[in-house]
Amino acid sequence: MGPARMRALTAGGLVVLEDVTRMPLRAVREPRPASPVLCPCDRTMADVRLSLLGIRLPFAVLGDAAAGEPPAAGRVRVPATTAELAQALTVGETVIGDCESNPVALLTGLTVSGRTVSGTPGPGAGWIEGALLPVDPDVAALPVRKGETRVVVAPARPLTAADVEHLRALDIEDIVLVVPTAGTGPDGLPAAVLRQCLEQAAPSDFTLVPLPVSWRGTTVDEDVARAITTGLDGTHLHRLTSAAESGGGLPAESGNILWADTLESLQQATTAPAQSPDSLLEQVMPILTRWRPPRRQRGLVVFFTGLSGSGKSTLAKALADHLATDRAVTLLDGDVVRRMLSSGLGFDRAGRDLNVRRIGFVAAEVARHGGIAVCAPIAPYAESRAAVRELVEAVGDLVLVHVATPLAECERRDVKGLYRKARAGVVTQFTGISDPYDEPLDAELRVDTTGTSLPESLAVITDYLAIGGWVPTSAGRPDTMQEVPVDER
Numbered sequence: 001m002g003p004a005r006m007r008a009l010t011a012g013g014l015v016v017l018e019d020v021t022r023m024p025l026r027a028v029r030e031p032r033p034a035s036p037v038l039c040p041c042d043r044t045m046a047d048v049r050l051s052l053l054g055i056r057l058p059f060a061v062l063g064d065a066a067a068g069e070p071p072a073a074g075r076v077r078v079p080a081t082t083a084e085l086a087q088a089l090t091v092g093e094t095v096i097g098d099c100e101s102n103p104v105a106l107l108t109g110l111t112v113s114g115r116t117v118s119g120t121p122g123p124g125a126g127w128i129e130g131a132l133l134p135v136d137p138d139v140a141a142l143p144v145r146k147g148e149t150r151v152v153v154a155p156a157r158p159l160t161a162a163d164v165e166h167l168r169a170l171d172i173e174d175i176v177l178v179v180p181t182a183g184t185g186p187d188g189l190p191a192a193v194l195r196q197c198l199e200q201a202a203p204s205d206f207t208l209v210p211l212p213v214s215w216r217g218t219t220v221d222e223d224v225a226r227a228i229t230t231g232l233d234g235t236h237l238h239r240l241t242s243a244a245e246s247g248g249g250l251p252a253e254s255g256n257i258l259w260a261d262t263l264e265s266l267q268q269a270t271t272a273p274a275q276s277p278d279s280l281l282e283q284v285m286p287i288l289t290r291w292r293p294p295r296r297q298r299g300l301v302v303f304f305t306g307l308s309g310s311g312k313s314t315l316a317k318a319l320a321d322h323l324a325t326d327r328a329v330t331l332l333d334g335d336v337v338r339r340m341l342s343s344g345l346g347f348d349r350a351g352r353d354l355n356v357r358r359i360g361f362v363a364a365e366v367a368r369h370g371g372i373a374v375c376a377p378i379a380p381y382a383e384s385r386a387a388v389r390e391l392v393e394a395v396g397d398l399v400l401v402h403v404a405t406p407l408a409e410c411e412r413r414d415v416k417g418l419y420r421k422a423r424a425g426v427v428t429q430f431t432g433i434s435d436p437y438d439e440p441l442d443a444e445l446r447v448d449t450t451g452t453s454l455p456e457s458l459a460v461i462t463d464y465l466a467i468g469g470w471v472p473t474s475a476g477r478p479d480t481m482q483e484v485p486v487d488e489r
């Protein structure tokens, strides 16, 4: 049985579906003792769990942001490394496990594809395809449709009073509200927070259905929402899109604009909690404010990146000392982290990537608890920095400071004599000499320390934090810092 056929979008973002048929649920079978366990990333796992509910996602490979022709009904593809592909093929099946390796599903009748990969699988890497069987026989039953029509509300944001009014006007009695339970939404809203908001605001006649849906914030979400509507026997679909996806061009009646405004004011809030003119958004404001408190209490990561000798450590230490008078501060300096967190890691791409992600992980934990983390690794790769940003922005704010002192000046300083060794070939893979540095395109601040005193460079950062409201203005300017030439410190 294939997915439902659908008519085109009608006004107001409502989609009408016809010939709704669910995919059949399949029988359970015990995995063989020798079956390997494949543990995909959270997003792929969410897709696997949705598929286990009989929802046929529009992805060629689960977890991949790109839509594509999915395999035949009842079969799915998941990303896998060459080693995982080989192991699974030897036994003829593989278990799919969660992040703690607890078995969730079984893939049998395997086919594999993809280029040879040795690292973490991802989009474009290899994949394994098979028939998907649940390991747990108690698959949650989806609610049966009451009557002729059912509207499925697929939210990537909290429900507004304007949404409820809009839904009531459709005159469809059976209203099902999907409650996402997986990951973090495109606006950075964690599923747990969205869930609290929906549970708090939904009228009592709405049927709430928790589903492990993980919105991407792209046009793919429309297809995912349609697949879910089909799985829920819906005849109509109404999406509450994230501010990230809708990007301003929104139908006013949908409540999207109200959410976009609320999100904006929550993100910018310095002291007072944001207010909303919408009664339901106002009702969930305490939940949202706990998630995104005013900047004075919000977790913050100031992440310095730049070449060796650019001034990261000097600035990070001075900033940490300065902020410590007002907030709890953790300093994660490059050299110290290399000794304490990342000893044994090298300077090849994989070593640097893991090092930077570890720093990001610890910094995000600090931010999650409302503290400030000041980090100062070289962090030469844009991809690793982007991963850190994603981790941190799920729980707080990130200010990326590019210490953009040119290579010639860093080499002139040669604080540790490493440039000389790198030029002589004694130190290899040295950033800027024999290893790459991706110039940041997304830095909040750019500081070139050439011919500039430490207090001057520091003031650029502290002023930014004070103006942005993360620290009080009095803590923003280092009036008390003496203008000591940095080389004499």
Ligand SMILES: Nc1ncnc2c1ncn2[C@@H]1O[C@H](COP(=O)(O)OS(=O)(=O)O)[C@@H](OP(=O)(O)O)[C@H]1O
Pocket: 307, 308, 309, 313, 334, 335, 338, 347, 351, 352, 353, 355, 356, 376, 377, 378, 379, 380, 416, 418, 427, 428, 429, 430, 431, 435
């Ligand atoms: N090959 C090579 N390339 C760059 N740097 C090297 C290298 N070997 C050792 N060092 C010393 O290690 C410090 C950089 O470590 P990081 O952890 O910040 O690097 S990275 O972010 O993982 O790329 C760096 O410290 P800073 O000078 O403070 O940047 C160097 O002192």
Ligand SMILES: Nc1ncnc2c1ncn2[C@@H]1O[C@H](COP(=O)(O)OP(=O)(O)O)[C@@H](O)[C@H]1O
Pocket: 306, 307, 308, 309, 310, 311, 312, 313, 314, 315, 376, 413, 415, 449, 450, 451, 452, 453, 454, 455, 457, 486, 487
């Ligand atoms: N405005 C400035 N800010 C920070 N450091 C400066 C500045 N001007 C000169 N320096 C000097 O540059 C060197 C930077 O070294 P360091 O902070 O260890 O860099 P990194 O951590 O990026 O390797 C120090 O000797 C520092 O005194």
